[in-house]
Amino acid sequence: xxxxxxxxxxxxxxxxxxxxxxxVHRGLPNFTIVGLPDAAVREARERVRAALVNCGFExxxxxxxxxxxxxxxxxxxxxxxxxxxxxxLSASGQLEWEGLxxxxxxxxxxxxGSTRAVQGALAIAEAAREGGAEAIVLPAENGPEAALADGIxxxxxxxxxxxxxxxxxxxxxxxxxxxxxxxxxxxxxxxxADLRGQPHLRHALxxxxxxGHSLLMIGPPGAGKSLAASRLxxxxxxxxxxxxxxxxxxxxxxxxxxxxxxxxxPFRAPHHTISAPGLVGGGAPPRPxxxxxxxxxxxxxxxxxxxxxxxxxxxxAPLEAGEVLISRAGGRRSLPCRFMLVAAxxxxxxxxxxxxxxxxCSAYEVQRYQGKLSGALADRIDILAAVRQxxxxxxxxxPGEPSAAVRERVCAARERQESRLGAGRCNAGMTPAEARAxxxxxxxxxxxxxxxxxxxxxxxxxxxxxRLARTIADLEDAESIGEEQMAxxxxxxxxxxx
Amino acid sequence: MADPRAxxxxxxxxxxLAALGPYIEKIATGEVGSRSPELLRLxxxxxxxxxxxxxxxxxxxxxxxxxxxxxxxELLAAECWACCRHGALYPDSLRDAADAPWALIGRxxxxxxxxxxxxxxxxxxxxxxxxSYGREIARELGQDLARAGMVVVSGLAFxxxxxxxxxxxxxGRTIAVLGCxxxxxxxxSHRSLWRQxxxxxxxLSEFPPGATPWRWTFPARNRIMAALAGMTVVVEAAxxxxxxxxxxxxxxxGRDLGAVPGPVTSRASAGPxxxxxxxxxxxxxxxxxxxxxxxPGRERIEPARPDLDPDLEAALxxxxxxxxxxxxxxxxxxxxxxxxxxxxxRLELLGYLSCSNLGTYLRTLSPSAGGRAx
Numbered sequence: 001x002x003x004x005x006x007x008x009x010x011x012x013x014x015x016x017x018x019x020x021x022x023x024v025h026r027g028l029p030n031f032t033i034v035g036l037p038d039a040a041v042r043e044a045r046e047r048v049r050a051a052l053v054n055c056g057f058e059x060x061x062x063x064x065x066x067x068x069x070x071x072x073x074x075x076x077x078x079x080x081x082x083x084x085x086x087x088x089l090s091a092s093g094q095l096e097w098e099g100l101x102x103x104x105x106x107x108x109x110x111x112x113g114s115t116r117a118v119q120g121a122l123a124i125a126e127a128a129r130e131g132g133a134e135a136i137v138l139p140a141e142n143g144p145e146a147a148l149a150d151g152i153x154x155x156x157x158x159x160x161x162x163x164x165x166x167x168x169x170x171x172x173x174x175x176x177x178x179x180x181x182x183x184x185x186x187x188x189x190x191x192x193a194d195l196r197g198q199p200h201l202r203h204a205l206x207x208x209x210x211x212g213h214s215l216l217m218i219g220p221p222g223a224g225k226s227l228a229a230s231r232l233x234x235x236x237x238x239x240x241x242x243x244x245x246x247x248x249x250x251x252x253x254x255x256x257x258x259x260x261x262x263x264x265x266p267f268r269a270p271h272h273t274i275s276a277p278g279l280v281g282g283g284a285p286p287r288p289x290x291x292x293x294x295x296x297x298x299x300x301x302x303x304x305x306x307x308x309x310x311x312x313x314x315x316x317a318p319l320e321a322g323e324v325l326i327s328r329a330g331g332r333r334s335l336p337c338r339f340m341l342v343a344a345x346x347x348x349x350x351x352x353x354x355x356x357x358x359x360x361c362s363a364y365e366v367q368r369y370q371g372k373l374s375g376a377l378a379d380r381i382d383i384l385a386a387v388r389q390x391x392x393x394x395x396x397x398x399p400g401e402p403s404a405a406v407r408e409r410v411c412a413a414r415e416r417q418e419s420r421l422g423a424g425r426c427n428a429g430m431t432p433a434e435a436r437a438x439x440x441x442x443x444x445x446x447x448x449x450x451x452x453x454x455x456x457x458x459x460x461x462x463x464x465x466x467r468l469a470r471t472i473a474d475l476e477d478a479e480s481i482g483e484e485q486m487a488x489x490x491x492x493x494x495x496x497x498x
Numbered sequence: 499m500a501d502p503r504a505x506x507x508x509x510x511x512x513x514x515l516a517a518l519g520p521y522i523e524k525i526a527t528g529e530v531g532s533r534s535p536e537l538l539r540l541x542x543x544x545x546x547x548x549x550x551x552x553x554x555x556x557x558x559x560x561x562x563x564x565x566x567x568x569x570x571x572e573l574l575a576a577e578c579w580a581c582c583r584h585g586a587l588y589p590d591s592l593r594d595a596a597d598a599p600w601a602l603i604g605r606x607x608x609x610x611x612x613x614x615x616x617x618x619x620x621x622x623x624x625x626x627x628x629x630s631y632g633r634e635i636a637r638e639l640g641q642d643l644a645r646a647g648m649v650v651v652s653g654l655a656f657x658x659x660x661x662x663x664x665x666x667x668x669x670g671r672t673i674a675v676l677g678c679x680x681x682x683x684x685x686x687s688h689r690s691l692w693r694q695x696x697x698x699x700x701x702l703s704e705f706p707p708g709a710t711p712w713r714w715t716f717p718a719r720n721r722i723m724a725a726l727a728g729m730t731v732v733v734e735a736a737x738x739x740x741x742x743x744x745x746x747x748x749x750x751x752g753r754d755l756g757a758v759p760g761p762v763t764s765r766a767s768a769g770p771x772x773x774x775x776x777x778x779x780x781x782x783x784x785x786x787x788x789x790x791x792x793x794p795g796r797e798r799i800e801p802a803r804p805d806l807d808p809d810l811e812a813a814l815x816x817x818x819x820x821x822x823x824x825x826x827x828x829x830x831x832x833x834x835x836x837x838x839x840x841x842x843x844r845l846e847l848l849g850y851l852s853c854s855n856l857g858t859y860l861r862t863l864s865p866s867a868g869g870r871a872x
Contacts, residue, residue, distance in 0.1 A: 197825075197829060198825050199825065199828045199829070199834055199835030199838070200823070200824040200825040200828050200835040200838060200839060201825055201835075202835060203834075203835035203836050203839065204835075218856045218857055219823075347856050347858075353856075362627055363626050363627035363628070363656050363657055364656075366627075367656075370855065370856070373855065373856075374855065384857045385824075385857065386822075386823040386824060386825070386856060386857030386858050387823070387825065388822075388823040388825055388826050390825075391829065394829065447847070450847060451847060454847070472836070484836075484837075484840050485840075487839070487840035487841075487843040487844055488836050488839045488840045488843065490843045490846075490847075491824065491839035491840065491842050491843035491846075492839060494855075495853050495854065495855040495856075495857065
C-alpha cells in the first residue's frame with residue numbers, strides 16, 4: 001500500500017516542502033530511504049522503527065521504500081521522522097488517516113516515540129501555510145514558536161502514540177499560545193548610563209543610532225569601546241512587529257529560540273578569528289552567518305584590524321544590499337542582513353598608540369595595521385569617533401544620561417526621517433540624489449563647499465557629510481541643516497580618502 | 499642646460515662602488531657600517547684591495563673596461579644625468595668633505611643643483627618610525643621652508659624624510675638623496691613620491707642607475723645630505739639612530755645643527771633633545787631655521803593670527819595642552835560633546851588643527867591656505 005505525507009526541510013532560514021511517499025509491499029523485509037537524504041535523514045530508519053515498536057504499533061516485516069520528493073533536493077536534518085512514521089502507519093493500515101494529505105508534519109522522534117523539537121519551526125509553519133496545508137503537526141516544544149504564524153492550525157504532539165487519538169477525533173489539543181514578541185530590550189539590559197563622561201562618544205552613538213549610520217571607534221584598550229557598542233541596542237528604536245517576526249524567524253531557523261526570544265534588537269559580536277562563511281553565511285547546506293543573526297540589530301566587530309581580510313571583504317556587498325546572496329551549485333539563496341555596523345580598533349597593534357612612549361610597534365607594523373582601517377570596510381563607515389582613556393574624575397563621576405532618555409530623542413529623529421523618506425528608511429540609506437536635495441542654510445552650504453574645495457573631498461564623502469548633518473538636524477528637529485550641525489557632521493566624518 | 503657629461507674616471511668610481519656593494523656590506527657591518535664614509539676616502543685601488551682583495555684585479559679591470567659611451571648610454575637610458583667633482587655643476591659645498599663623492603648622478607631638475615648654495619639649503623632628517631607630532635612638524639617645516647625659497651634636502655625614507663619631502667614638493671624645491679641608484683624608488687612604497695620629486699624636484703645619488711641599496715649606503719648618502727646643506731635639522735630620532743650619523747657628519751663639516759624639541763618622556767624625541775642639550779639650535783618653526791641660517795631679522799613668514807571666538811580659543815588651547823581627541827577637548831573646555839565637535843571642525847577648516855585618520859587632533863604650526871596635505 002502507498003501513503004504520502006507532507007513535511008519540510010530547512011534551507012538557510014526558509015523551509016522547502018518535501019513530500020514523503022511510503023510504499024509497503026511484499027518482499028524481503030527491508031527499509032530504504034531514497035531522495036538525497038543526508039546522514040541524519042537516513043538514520044530516521046532506526047528512530048522510526050524503535051519509536052513505532054515502543055508505542056505499541058507494529059513494524060511491518062515487509063519491503064518498505066520511503067521516497068522523499070522532489071528527488072533532486074538535498075534533505076537534511078532529523079525533522080522528517082514524524083512524517084515518515086505517520087505515512088508508514090497509514091501505508092501499513094495501522095492508522096486510517098484520510099486527512100493526511102491536508103496536514104503537514106515536522107518533528108524528530110526519540111526511540112520511545114516521544115517528539116523532539118526541530119529547528120526553524122516558524123519558517124516551517126509559514127511554508128506549510130503557503131503550501132495550503134490546514135494544520136501543522138509538530139512537537140509540543142515547537143508549538144509556541146509555530147503559533148506565531150497566522151492562518152494555519154498548530155497541533156502540538158508529545159508522542160507518536162497520540163496520533164490515533166488525534167486522527168480519531170477523541171483528542172483535539174488547543175492552539176498553543178504564541179511566543180510573546182519582545183519589541184523592546186529586556187529589563188536589566190545594559191544601559192547607556194554606565195558610560196560616564198565621554199560626551200563626544202555619547203553624541204556619536206546617539207547620531208549613529210538616530211540615522212542608522214555605521215560607526216568606527218578608535219582608541220586604546222579599556223577606553224570603553226566595547227561598553228559603548230553593547231549599549232547601542234538600548235538606544236535604538238523598538239522593533240516593529242514585522243521586524244520582530246523576521247528576527248524570530250532567523251532565531252528559530254538557527255535553533256536559538258529554546259530560551260524564548262531574547263528581546264529587543266539583536267546584538268552580535270563575533271570574535272575576530274571568524275571565517276568569511278561564519279560571518280556572512282555559507283557552507284553546505286547554507287547556514288546563516290553572524291551578519292544574518294544581526295538582522296535588524298547591531299553587528300559589532302571588535303578589533304576590526306585583526307579580522308581576516310577575506311571575511312571583511314565578504315561583508316561589503318551584503319552591507320550595501322541588505323541581503324547575503326549565497327550562490328552554490330545547488331542554487332542561489334538570499335539571507336536578510338539589514339544591520340547597523342559598529343566597529344572598534346586600536347590605534348596600533350600594541351594598542352597604546354604612538355603618543356605613548358611604551359608603544360613598541362614598528363613603523364611598518366603600524367602602517368600595515370592602519371592600512372586595514374582604510375581598506376576593506378572603511379568606505380562603508382560613516383562616523384569615526386576617537387576614544388580616549390576616560391579620566392579618573394569621569395569614571396568616578398555621575399552616571400551618564402540613561403538609555404531611555406536618549407532613545408526618546410532617537411525615536412523622534414527616526415520618525416522625522418520616516419515621514420520624509422517613507423516607512424522603515426533612515427538617513428544612512430538616502431540615495432545621493434536624496435542627500436543632495438536636503439535643504440541647507442547658506443552658512444552650512446558655504447562650510448561644506450569650502451571643505452570640499454580645500455581638502456579635495458570625494459563626491460561620496462560629500463554625500464556622507466550631508467547624510468550625517470541631516471541626522472544631526474533631525475535630532476534637533478531642525479527644518480534645514482544649519483552651520484553648527486554641518487560643522488559637527490564634518491568633525492565626525494572619516495579622515496582617509498573616500 | 500650645462501654639459502651633462504662628467505669625466506669617465508669619476509663616473510667609473512660610481513660603477514665601482516655599485517659593484518663593490520656586497521663586499522663592503524660584508525666588512526662594514528655594525529659599528530664599522532656607520533663609518534662607511536671613511537672607507538670611501540680611499541682611492542679606487544686601495545678600496546678594492548681592502549674590501550675585495552681576492553677579486554681586486556678583475557674588478558678593477560672590469561670597471562676600467564666600461565667605455566665612456568657605454569656609461570652615458572646607461573645614464574640616458576635611465577633618464578639620468580651626471581656631474582663630477584671636476585665639473586662646474588658639482589656643488590661647491592660638497593668639496594669641503596674629504597670623502598666627497600667623485601660623481602653625482604641626478605634625475606630631475608638640474609637647476610636645483612646649479613643654484614644650490616649652502617645657506618639656501620636645509621637638510622631635514624629624522625626617525626623612520628615617527629610620531630604624528632614629528633610627521634606634522636616635518637611637513638610644516640618642509641612646506642614653510644620651501645615657501646620661503648629654501649631647498650629642502652632629505653632621504654626619501656619612511657617617516658620624517660617623506661613628510662619633509664611632501665611638504666616641500668609643492669614648491670618644487672626639494673632634493674632627495676638616495677642610497678641606491680637615482681632611478682630606484684626605495685622604499686618601494688614611496689614610488690609615487692619618488693616620481694613626483696623626479697618630475698618637480700631632484701633626486702641625487704652617488705650610485706649608478708639600477709644600483710641596489712645596502713646597509714652601508716645609507717650612512718654614505720647621509721654624508722652627502724649633511725654636506726649639501728648649511729644646516730641639518732633633526733625632527734625626531736631615538737638616541738641610537740641613523741639620523742644622528744647625519745648630524746655628526748654635519749658637525750664635522752662645520753655645518754649648523756638644529757633640533758626640534760619634543761617631550762622629554764618621548765623616546766622618539768630623545769635624539770633631538772640630547773642635541774639641544776649639547777647646544778644645537780632650537781627649531782620651533784621655519785622662522786627659527788631662517789634666523790639661525792641667515793641671521794635674525796628676516797621678515798616673519800606668517801602674520802600673527804587673528805582673534806578667534808572664545809570657544810575656538812578655548813578648544814585650540816586644549817589641543818595645544820595635549821588633549822587630542824574630541825572627548826578630551828570637550829572635557830577640558832567644559833563644552834558639550836556636539837559643540838566641541840563643531841568647534842574642532844571649524845578650527846580644522848581654518849587650518850589651526852590637523853586631524854589624523856585615527857581621529858586625533860594636532861596643532862599645526864601655522865594656519866595655512868593649503869589645508870592639510872598629509
